[in-house]
Amino acid sequence: MSGRRALNRTQTQPSNRGGPARGRRRPTGVPVLPDVYQEMLRESGVGASVAGKKRRKVENGGDEVIDTAWPTALEPAVASSSKPVQLQREKPWEKPELVEEADEELDDSDDDDNEVDWEDVDLTTVLEPESGVLEVTLNSPGEMKRPTLERRKITVVDQKIRLEVHKLHLLCLMVHVSRRNKWCNNKQVQENLRRRFKDDTLISNLNPAPQLYQLERNTRFLRGLTEVKNLWRRKFWITRRGLARPFWLDTVDLSKSQRDDGDPPMSKGDFLDASQSLTGSRDLGAQLFCALLRSLGVTARLICSLQPMPFSFAQKGTTQSLSRSTSKKEESVSPLPSAASRAPLKEPFASPVLPQYDPRIPAAQREVLASLRPASCTTVQSPSRTPHVPARGTIMIKNESQYPVYWIEAWNVATQGWVPVDPLVLNKVGCASRFEPPQSDLNNVMSYVAAFEEEGHVKDVTRRYANNYNAKTRKLRLNATKGGELWWLNLLRLFERGWDLDRDQVEDSELASKELGEGIPSSVADLKDHPLFALKRHLRRNQVIYPERPVGSVTTGIGSKAVIETVYRRQDVKTVRSPMQWYRLGREIKTGEQPLKHITVRKRKRHGEAGEEDDESGETGLYAIFQTEEYIPPPVADGMVPKNSFGNIDIYVPSMVPKGGIHVPHKDAVRAAKIIGIDFAEAVTAFEHKGRQASAVIKGVVIAEQYQAALYAVLGAIISEKKEEDAEKKSLENMRLWKRFLLGLRIRERIENEYGDVKEGESLGGWGRKRQSIIEADKGKGKASQLWRKSAEAEGLLDLEQNQEAGGFMREDKPEVRREPISLRSLAKGDGENDAGGFLPEDIAGVDETGGFLPGDTDCDAGFMPEGPGIDDSGVKSDDDESMLSADPDMDNEDLDWF
DNA sequence: CTGTGATACTATTCTTTGAGGTTA
């Protein structure tokens, strides 16, 4: 473990980053991300943690991440300042890193901040020997070249990465669509469109007079929508691919690939141009159609079925399955007819030879492309039926999904409902249920459908379009992951209106009822984790169905093994616990309750009973929460606190404090209670497990209420006494170090006087540089000094410094002057329990805000005190070493191996 | 094509009140 960590850290050092021979366990045969890529990513101005994550995503197939959402989403300003995008477009094939590679780096993502700190301190000499560690895990170049299809090992980190990428991609897509939606409101864009589609009948149909009957208004509105849809279909030319579902790639060699066209990054100006030329991807077509409707007075939403990178590892859509199906298709499908022959148009607009897209890409290339690019270059043909005739005036881009990614919803005032309109792909007005692509459509997966209103607000309308939202669609969404739903809702919150319009409420209830009306799924897989229904077979060990109210049945098994299983309601699935588990939650079983379930538990061999059988098992009854009530502990009587068999008291939850008693969760409360001589019981609040051994976590004591004031008084005295002692101790220690330090300086001075100038950094080993800094700091010049002054000022230590300058250096000279600021400070900071006086190395290890005075303080590059390692072989406590290195509180001892 | 069940593998959960030596 430590070895691996050591490697990780080394890899993230700039010196090793991106080297040609990085350790990896799986061959890739692809070049590694160049240094400049990493650096530019880091420079891109995002915070450390964000940057860290982003970098990893990029390494791990980041091409997809960025490309799908960003290029189309970025305005020129953004695009030009966003280096990842630029880079990506320059050399998109240069980073096919493996997931595992990225994993290893993810491990130390938490340490990024600290690494910066470490680099401030000059530790390079210490690091150098470590670079040899790299060689240990290197594979031979030959091995790297060989593409493997061996079974992937999926680690937790892999999964986390996918999940994070999924989220990031979602975020990008949302911002992207949001931006396009904003452009749809552009006056010039709308004017361009309106000019070409201005038609009084049309406009009056789309905005039927309110005095008409509802039916009539509805009819006219729908007629108007159909007309404008048809018009648009005739006039808009699809010349490019639009957004499509992206894929993860794992083992495909990308070095031979080349970029396909696709919806390019687009500026507002380009958007404006497109509103003139009426050409572009079908996505662009839908966006402009939205602008058109808005310009004609219709309340229109831009709808996008977001296509984020999937977070699951399911085979469908992975490279393997893709290339397999691709190659299969490749044989049977002869080169497709050119767009021209396919759409023989006699319209005046007909010029369907598309310079941007050559349908006759060689098969080999196509396969690579299929796995390379998310949307724009997948050449897998959708195996679904092809019911949709290419629009007149539009051209079907080969192998694009038969279902739209973008479309429009128009608000029908007459019926108070949103009407979906897709002019270019489905050619439909209404029929929300027809917008969901079949599961076999590899280029289009419906998981999140977001509706962007004119003002920029967003609604999740997936349930309107997904026909099996609970059974299937949910599982593709963050809803299926832990905490994921919350994340998605949080994201949506950024785009919410903040208050509901009437039409929102109507829509909400419509969506809710659609979800409820979904019915019972017919397959076992769909019933798993279904929010409304449950099967007994999927129950966990600590779950029961109670009461058992069958709501349906499903046939499972095949052929003769078919069995009918009963379907229950999810709300009847209850979590059950043993009496002991309930007790730990502060509840006990009501009298007379019978367990809902029995499970067998293996009884452990207890300590000291060696030789006895340890596989003896017993049955435990489990109870649901409604069978329990709050545990009421026996009250404190006559100042005596009730105790358990261990002589302490269980306080797992606050309600377990007995009546008449009070919990004082302070470490020194025991001592205080003993001093007063009152009865008390130590409070057990949890357990911690070391190996097989569980030991109680004791937090303070429980005493009788009437002694509270007395106890606190004594406690206060103890605390302040302790603080003083601490301060004294720390002060002494500090003095000792100062003395030592000064002694060193004097020796140095003497040597110089007697033997002439000593060259910096030579005869004094590590001392030279530090000493120089110190001298500079002392003089009040130099960067280090400024740094130090700054931190000293922040810590209120300048008084101390002045005292020193006044000559009171040694403790025996002016002990009282030194002591006061230290004590004050440590007292002010202390919180009672683990107060950090902030002067000694051990404090630095644990507390961030400690003052900058001693070795190991990363704020003070000047190295104000003698450095521990290498210099100090006697005086400084030996664990100084460790304290310094452990400036990061999260860093465990394993990290020390790194040094 | 899709769903199912078997299999292989990994991750997570469950457990839930020391002993022995050293130091101050």
Place this chain on the structure above:
DNA sequence: TTAACCTCTTTGAATAGTATCACA
């Protein structure tokens, strides 16, 4: 002499979750 502190160790087994494959 005693109390406080430190170190030692590490244990599976059951369960849950995921991917993959063959097959109906």
